[in-house]
Amino acid sequence: MSDVADRVRKIVVEHLGVEEDKVTDSASFIDDLGADSLDTVELVMAFEEEFGIEIPDDAAETIQTFGDAVKFISEAQ
Amino acid sequence: MFDLTGKTALVTGASGGIGGAIAKALHGAGATVALSGTRVEPLEALAADLGERAHVLPCNLSDAEAVTALPKQAIEAMGSVDILVNNAGITRDNIFMRMSDDEWQSVLDVNLTSTMRLCKGVIRPMMKARWGRIVNISSIVGATGNPGQANYAASKAGMVGMSKSIAYEVASRGITVNCVAPGFITTAMTDKLDDSQKDAILGQVPMARMGEAEEIAAAVLYLASPEAGYVTGATLHVNGGMAMY
Numbered sequence: 001m002s003d004v005a006d007r008v009r010k011i012v013v014e015h016l017g018v019e020e021d022k023v024t025d026s027a028s029f030i031d032d033l034g035a036d037s038l039d040t041v042e043l044v045m046a047f048e049e050e051f052g053i054e055i056p057d058d059a060a061e062t063i064q065t066f067g068d069a070v071k072f073i074s075e076a077q
Numbered sequence: 078m079f080d081l082t083g084k085t086a087l088v089t090g091a092s093g094g095i096g097g098a099i100a101k102a103l104h105g106a107g108a109t110v111a112l113s114g115t116r117v118e119p120l121e122a123l124a125a126d127l128g129e130r131a132h133v134l135p136c137n138l139s140d141a142e143a144v145t146a147l148p149k150q151a152i153e154a155m156g157s158v159d160i161l162v163n164n165a166g167i168t169r170d171n172i173f174m175r176m177s178d179d180e181w182q183s184v185l186d187v188n189l190t191s192t193m194r195l196c197k198g199v200i201r202p203m204m205k206a207r208w209g210r211i212v213n214i215s216s217i218v219g220a221t222g223n224p225g226q227a228n229y230a231a232s233k234a235g236m237v238g239m240s241k242s243i244a245y246e247v248a249s250r251g252i253t254v255n256c257v258a259p260g261f262i263t264t265a266m267t268d269k270l271d272d273s274q275k276d277a278i279l280g281q282v283p284m285a286r287m288g289e290a291e292e293i294a295a296a297v298l299y300l301a302s303p304e305a306g307y308v309t310g311a312t313l314h315v316n317g318g319m320a321m322y
Contacts (some may be wrong), residue, residue, distance in 0.1 A: 042204060
C-alpha cells in the first residue's frame with residue numbers, strides 16, 4: 001500500500017509540479033493541486049503505465065483525490 | 078519545403094482520388110503512411126506505387142468495431158500515428174422531404190461518427206507524444222449547404238464544429254486539429270455530374286475550373302507539417318474562390 005502511495009505521489013508531483021507535502025489523501029487533483037481536466041486524463045494514463053493496469057473511463061471519473069487513486073490502484077493490482 | 082521524415086500518417090479513404098493524392102503528398106514529404114479504405118485493390122496498387130513506407134489497412138467505416146480497431150492496427154504497423162487524415166466520405170443524396178432515416182444515418186455514421194472514433198483512438202498517444210496533427214476533410218457544402226445533400230452537409234459542418242472543440246481541448250499538448258474544405262474537385266464523385274451540372278457549377282467558380290486532388294493534398298500537407306504548429310481549429314477553404322470566408 002505504501003509502495004503504491006509513494007509511486008502515485010511521485011507521478012502526481014512530477015506531473016502537476018506541486019510540493020510533495022501537499023499531496024495528502026484528501027487532496028483533490030483539481031481543487032487542491034491545480035490540475036485541469038486534461039491533466040486528470042494524463043494522470044490516469046500515467047497510472048496505467050506505471051502499474052500496468054487498465055482504468056476504464058467510468059472508473060477514472062471516480063478518482064478525484066490522491067487517496068482515491070491509491071485505493072483504486074491498490075485494489076486493481 | 079515541408080519535411081515529414083520520421084512521421085507516421087493514417088489516411089482514410091485512400092482508395093479515392095483526394096485520399097490517394099493526400100497519401101502521396103505526405104509520403105513524398107518523407108512520412109510513413111497507412112492507407113485505409115474499403116476497396117483493397119486500389120489501396121494495394123497505391124502502396125505498390127509508393128514503395129517503401131506504405132501500409133495497407135482496409136476498413137469499413139460503417140462498422141464501429143472495425144473503426145475502433147483501425148488506430149491500433151496503424152500503431153502496430155507503424156509504431157505511432159503522428160498524423161491522422163479523416164478523408165473518407167460517402168454521399169447518399171436525396172431531397173430532404175424524401176430523405177430516409179437510413180440515408181441520413183449512413184452518411185452521418187461514415188462521415189462524422191467514424192471521424193470522431195478515429196480522433197479518439199489517436200489522441201491518447203498524441204497527448205503522450207506532445208505532438209499530433211489531425212486534418213479532417215470537410216466540404217464547401219458544409220459551409221454553404223447544397224440542395225439534395227442535407228445529410229452530407231450536416232456531416233461536413235459537424236466535422237468543423239467537432240474539430241474546433243477538440244482543438245481547444247488539446248491545444249496545450251502540441252496537437253492541432255484543422256479542417257480542409259474542398260470545393261468542386263475532379264474525382265470519381267464529381268465525374269458522376271453531367272455537363273450541364275458541371276457548367277452550372279463552374280459558373281459559380283471565379284477560377285472557372287474544377288480543382289485537382291493535388292491541390293487539396295497540398296493544403297493537408299501544410300496543416301500536417303511542423304510549420305503549421307500555430308494553426309489550429311481552422312478550416313482551410315480550397316475552392317477556387319467559389320465561397321470566400
